Amino acid sequence: MILNLTDVSDEPLHSQISRQVRARILAGELEDGESLPSIRKLAKDVRVSVITVQRAYEDLDREGLIQARRGKGFFVTAMSDSRKESLARRRYRDALRPVVGEARAEGLDDPQLEEIFHSVLDDTSASGDPL
Amino acid sequence: MILNLTDVSDEPLHSQISRQVRARILAGELEDGESLPSIRKLAKDVRVSVITVQRAYEDLDREGLIQARRGKGFFVTAMSDSRKESLARRRYRDALRPVVGEARAEGLDDPQLEEIFHSVLDDTSASGDPL
Amino acid sequence: MILNLTDVSDEPLHSQISRQVRARILAGELEDGESLPSIRKLAKDVRVSVITVQRAYEDLDREGLIQARRGKGFFVTAMSDSRKESLARRRYRDALRPVVGEARAEGLDDPQLEEIFHSVLDDTSASGDPL
Amino acid sequence: MILNLTDVSDEPLHSQISRQVRARILAGELEDGESLPSIRKLAKDVRVSVITVQRAYEDLDREGLIQARRGKGFFVTAMSDSRKESLARRRYRDALRPVVGEARAEGLDDPQLEEIFHSVLDDTSASGDPL
DNA sequence: GTGGTCTAGACCACC
DNA sequence: GTGGTCTAGACCACG
Secondary structure (H helix, E strand, C coil): CCCCCCCCCCCCHHHHHHHHHHHHHHCCCCCCCCECCCHHHHHHHHCCCHHHHHHHHHHHHHHCCEEEECCCEEEECCCCHHHHHHHHHHHHHHHHHHHHHHHHHCCCCHHHHHHHHHHHHHHHHCCCCCC | CCCCCCCCCCCCHHHHHHHHHHHHHHCCCCCCCCECCCHHHHHHHHCCCHHHHHHHHHHHHHHCCEEEECCCEEEECCCCHHHHHHHHHHHHHHHHHHHHHHHHHCCCCHHHHHHHHHHHHHHHHCCCCCC | CCCCCCCCCCCCHHHHHHHHHHHHHHCCCCCCCCECCCHHHHHHHHCCCHHHHHHHHHHHHHHCCEEEECCCEEEECCCCHHHHHHHHHHHHHHHHHHHHHHHHHCCCCHHHHHHHHHHHHHHHHCCCCCC | CCCCCCCCCCCCHHHHHHHHHHHHHHCCCCCCCCECCCHHHHHHHHCCCHHHHHHHHHHHHHHCCEEEECCCEEEECCCCHHHHHHHHHHHHHHHHHHHHHHHHHCCCCHHHHHHHHHHHHHHHHCCCCCC
16 A cells, blocks of 8 residues: 655644545445555554554544454445445545634635635636645 | 733734734724834733733734834734735635645535635625734 | 454453353353364364464363364363352353442442443343354 | 462453553542553563553543543543443343353253352452452 | 564654 | 654564
């Protein structure tokens, strides 16, 4: 598995890992029941400590997106597409709320918020994987 | 000055302070040239360490929103309304980009992103100060 | 023999096997002297490794519930009903003690412990095989 | 804070720690808002690694029993007594269910389950802190 | 081979 | 001082 990691970010490494794996699961790029790379293998591949990958997987496990099977490794939890979409929507909504709230507090009104939202949609629509 | 601060949050205290002061400046609630509470007074009012307020003011100073006058304290930088709006727009845009990027990576398409964006606009429009 | 096994559980597979076989022996569902499925057959039936079944049988052997006869496989040890009951009581008691101890440490008093105990008895009395 | 830890148990150290701290919180022995020993201090006191204590606190934090305050340490979350009791009841109930289920599967009937339950209550009622 | 736990030691941001 | 993150290396149970 290929991940884009950087240590010049505020975001902890384990969070970068879990975020990117989560995106692939929710987007359906990883099939239900598909096995994830083992902790050790992924750690080696992306050049981080075993524990860092472990924390990332732990987080996804707690979210219910992946499951550890004894002695076999981690596997993508079976979920309906609508369940995946629902999770993605909730995450997006939760992330959006404070952004909109702060922009409003800084004096922007709804038409402005909309206009800029659309320009961001357009700017980024054609780009490759943004993670 | 009244600020809503909490120490059970991921956001550092100094950042909570600078964010709320910044919002008032950009929203025009603090007049150009108006003096800000002294570091010591604000620290006392909001019950945080002097150094925490200092750090918040430093951040705003670096952004150019406030200016220190030797021996007299900090003052709101004179800025045109369009300049303020431009700053707010840029901040909003920069905050929005990764949120939209991640939601797209998780499989949401533009109509979904729009729909949820509007529902967030509606949900939060009538609320009080969201900071 | 039909067993309910899952590898997404904290309980090791071999322990799930030995637990379910043990229950059938103590409940009298397996006759004294009855032969158990061979290690290989059971492993095939329930889709686990031979070594996993082996380990389960070893545990039961050590407990004296089953006995290996050279070249013939494993057989249920002959035991009186009262002996079986006594073993079941002891296991239950040993499992109960820490549960009660922890609940007490968390502030529950005896009437509460009793009330919840009875509600659990009622809740689960009509259920099917709980293993 | 004094904790009873043993490394000859199946239970991981961090779980022993969180379990004992949890019991004190739910039993009301630690007041709302009271500060817990710092991770480093407790680690030193009970002679385990800093990380082991950190995991224990992390678990309690996720359960909502304690909260980290930036730069100040961990504090007991304010909770009503009924909330505490409710949490203790749920934990007890969840722990009880599989114990009763297994005993039933091993052939014990309700009068037997009750009788032994009461004998366990009596046996352990006068004992000191069982953790 | 797999994940789970624990260790010692380090650096960072925050207060 | 505090907690948060990361590292390298170890041992264990499980399959």
